[in-house]
Every structure is written in C-alpha cells, then in structure tokens.
Amino acid sequence: MNTAATTHTHCLRCGRTLHTAKSQAAGYGPTCARHIRRAAVPLADYKPHQIASARELIEDGAIIPLRSVVFIAVSTDGTETYKTAPNACTCKAGLKGTRCYHQLAARMLLAA
Structure with missing residues (x-):
C-alpha cells in the first residue's frame, strides 16, 4: 500500500x-x-459509494469532455467507456433510468 x-x-x-x-x-x-x-x-439522490466513485473518476482523469455537456467515462474495471451527461448515461444503471456515479461526476465537472 x-x-x-x-x-x-x-x-x-x-x-x-x-x-x-x-x-x-x-x-x-x-x-x-x-x-x-x-x-x-444536492447529493441526497446518491449513495455514499457513488459519491466516492464519482470523485475517484474525476481524480483519475477517467472522465473527459466530448461536447459541451457530454463526457466519455471509463468503467470501474477499465474495460468499457460510456457516454454520460448530468442527466443520462449509457451504462447499465443509466439505461435503466437509475442515477449513476458517471452522471454525478459530469454534474461535478459542469457545476458553475
């Protein structure tokens, strides 16, 4: 360690x-x-592990801007990439309509 x-x-x-x-x-x-x-x-909609994962995604540089509000985010294991925005994501959770940590990371990056 x-x-x-x-x-x-x-x-x-x-x-x-x-x-x-x-x-x-x-x-x-x-x-x-x-x-x-x-x-x-406004993190009430997110679980503590999602908040930690979003922060880690940003710190690792694993989320990059594609367009003004659209990002490419890398999966936890690094094998897949997803298109994500503050209110939508192409990961499994996002496609089910559930809020995911990719969306939270996008919100954090776009906060003004």
Missing part, C-alpha cells in the same frame, strides 16, 4: 497550473474546489 501523499501540478478539473501546496495536495485550485463543493450539495 502506498501511503505517500499525491501532489498534482495541474488542476484535475480545468487543467490550470496549481501554485499553492494546499491546491497541489487537493488536486484542485480554489475556484474549481468551490465549484465541486457546490455541485456536491
């Missing part, structure tokens, strides 16, 4: 250079961190 702290030189949300040690440790600049916190407020 690796216990070393991970530091980032660029924001995981917008790609800008991170200057402070606090931002580098968090992986987000102050503005992007604020946007993510605001998006995370």
